[in-house]
Amino acid sequence: MTAGMTPTPAAAAAPLAAGPVIELKGLTKKYGDTTAVNHLNLTISRGEIFGLLGPNGAGKTTTILMMLGLTEPTSGQAKICGLNPAREALKVKRKVGYLPDDIGFYEDRTALDNLIYTARLNGISREDAVVKAAALLEKTGLSEHAGKKVGAFSRGMRQRLGLADVLIKNPEVIILDEPTLGIDPEGVRELLALISALSRDEQLTVLLSSHHLHQVQQICDRVGLFVQGQLIAAGDIRSLSEQLDEDGNYYVEVGVKEWLEPLDEAISALEGVTEIRKPAAEAGKRLGGEQPFRGEQPDAAENEHGPIVTIVCDRDLTAQIAEAVIHSGAELYYIRRKEYGLDDIYHRYFERREES
Ligand SMILES: Nc1ncnc2c1ncn2[C@@H]1O[C@H](COP(=O)(O)OP(=O)(O)OP(=O)(O)O)[C@@H](O)[C@H]1O
Numbered sequence: 001m002t003a004g005m006t007p008t009p010a011a012a013a014a015p016l017a018a019g020p021v022i023e024l025k026g027l028t029k030k031y032g033d034t035t036a037v038n039h040l041n042l043t044i045s046r047g048e049i050f051g052l053l054g055p056n057g058a059g060k061t062t063t064i065l066m067m068l069g070l071t072e073p074t075s076g077q078a079k080i081c082g083l084n085p086a087r088e089a090l091k092v093k094r095k096v097g098y099l100p101d102d103i104g105f106y107e108d109r110t111a112l113d114n115l116i117y118t119a120r121l122n123g124i125s126r127e128d129a130v131v132k133a134a135a136l137l138e139k140t141g142l143s144e145h146a147g148k149k150v151g152a153f154s155r156g157m158r159q160r161l162g163l164a165d166v167l168i169k170n171p172e173v174i175i176l177d178e179p180t181l182g183i184d185p186e187g188v189r190e191l192l193a194l195i196s197a198l199s200r201d202e203q204l205t206v207l208l209s210s211h212h213l214h215q216v217q218q219i220c221d222r223v224g225l226f227v228q229g230q231l232i233a234a235g236d237i238r239s240l241s242e243q244l245d246e247d248g249n250y251y252v253e254v255g256v257k258e259w260l261e262p263l264d265e266a267i268s269a270l271e272g273v274t275e276i277r278k279p280a281a282e283a284g285k286r287l288g289g290e291q292p293f294r295g296e297q298p299d300a301a302e303n304e305h306g307p308i309v310t311i312v313c314d315r316d317l318t319a320q321i322a323e324a325v326i327h328s329g330a331e332l333y334y335i336r337r338k339e340y341g342l343d344d345i346y347h348r349y350f351e352r353r354e355e356s
Contacts, residue, residue: 021046021173021205022067026076029062029229036062038229039076044207044222046172049199051216052209053346054226060209063226064175067207068098081172094122097166101178103158107151111142111161114150115168122169129168136164140194156187163194174198176208180215188212192219213346225346233345241340249274252311252318255334256325259309266324267311273321275312308334 022044029037037059044050052060065071067078069089078085081095105114112133119129137146140160145153153161159179166174176195180188196219199206210216216223217237224234233240256263259278267273311321318337325332 019046020044020079021048021081022050022207023079024063024067024076025079027063027066027073027078028075029059029066029071030074035229037066037073040229040231042224042231042234044205046205047199047203048221049196049206049208049219051220051223052207052226053211053213053216053223054209055211057228058226059229060226061177064098064177064207064209067175068092068096094169095172097169097171097174099159099162099166099174099176099179101181103162103165105150105158105161105165108149110147111137111150111153112146114161115164118165119168124168132168133164136167139167139198140164141190154187155181156183156191159183159187159191160194163191163198167198171204173205173207176206178210179208180210180212188215195219237345238339240345248314250313250316251338252313252316252321253308253334253336253338254311254321254325254332255308257331257333259307260330263325263328263330266328267321270313270317270320270324272313272315272317273311274314277310277312279307279309310338 020043022042024040024042027037027040027042028035040059040063052063054060062071066073067080067085069085069087069092072086080092083092083095085092106117109117112130115133115136116126116129119132120126124132134143134146137143140163142157142160142164145157150158150161162179163174163176179195180191183191192215195206195208198204208216208220222234222236223240224231225240226232264276267276311317313321316337318335322332322335325335
């Protein structure tokens with residue numbers, strides 16, 4: 001950030017070229033016998049919000065440290081804004097804002113003073129620093145607390161101040177390590193909305209690490225599932241969900257008041273239906289074979305009106321199934337093509353991994 005900047009960060013952001021902002025190729029970090037990050041390949045485009053998800057010890061922080069040039073890769077390479085952090089850490093620091101999970105402030109100084117201090121460290125003139133700090137306090141909803149000592153801030157307020165702190169140098173990329181940790185639900189909602197708005201309004205690329213899956217799902221364009229140093233899947237929620245559908249199958253969940261024999265026949269007759277899965281209490285039926293359903297019924301559920309039956313198809317037959325049910329005279333109260341939420345995706349991927 002240079003002196004002479006315009007007062008608001010949004011106005012200061014110049015149009016940036018599209019393309020990859022973060023490129024990790026074969027990135028590996030070993031600590032003795034422990035491989036913290038194992039051959040990580042990942043590309044993140046400008047303006048994207050990417051969620052790096054994984055349990056404790058997965059290697060998220062180590063990956064971030066390598067991206068910032070704070071620790072050297074054992075092998076492979078990271079490129080951030082076209083820079084190699086291992087060789088150009090200072091240049092990377094100018095372009096990348098990093099919010100660690102425990103950002104340190106001067107507790108006995110006010111929020112405004114802390115921001116001005118960071119701005120001055122980044123070479124911003126005192127006059128501009130004051131304007132910029134005030135604008136960022138406004139943007140992060142902290143204006144009325146500008147004169148309060150940071151020691152008296154709640155965790156949610158600290159994180160918002162942390163965001164203001166990383167934004168003061170007008171970064172192209174912000175990296176947030178567990179930004180929602182320890183914040184109440186309302187605070188989380190506000191913080192995520194703020195991150196989302198920043199990315200949209202200021203063309204910011206955001207990488208956030210988290211193990212709070214359902215929170216991340218709300219704002220991330222794509223997520224990467226990271227476990228034991230390896231990225232086991234990456235994509236948007238829909239594509240991860242589709243990858244989970246075994247063998248490209250589609251699952252349509254159907255609830256009718258009473259599931260009678262003619263319904264089996266009507267649905268079985270639809271081209272593309274391969275299986276009708278009923279809850280364990282009812283007899284299962286696999287088309288074209290004698291064997292019953294597998295004991296586990298992951299897709300069958302109970303609804304307040306009765307059981308949900310899952311129809312497995314090789315294409316999306318939701319509309320045809322609805323028509324067949326209604327045509328058979330059954331009372332349809334529920335139908336939906338099953339899509340997995342991030343929690344389902346995460347657990348199913350991990351289950352699979354443990355099984356293999
Ligand atoms: N400086 C270090 N020396 C030795 N081992 C380390 C070091 N830093 C991390 N590790 C190990 O590397 C692995 C990955 O740790 P890392 O902190 O990157 O994971 P994480 O996904 O960020 O976890 P958390 O969510 O708990 O912060 C762990 O097994 C950890 O014990």
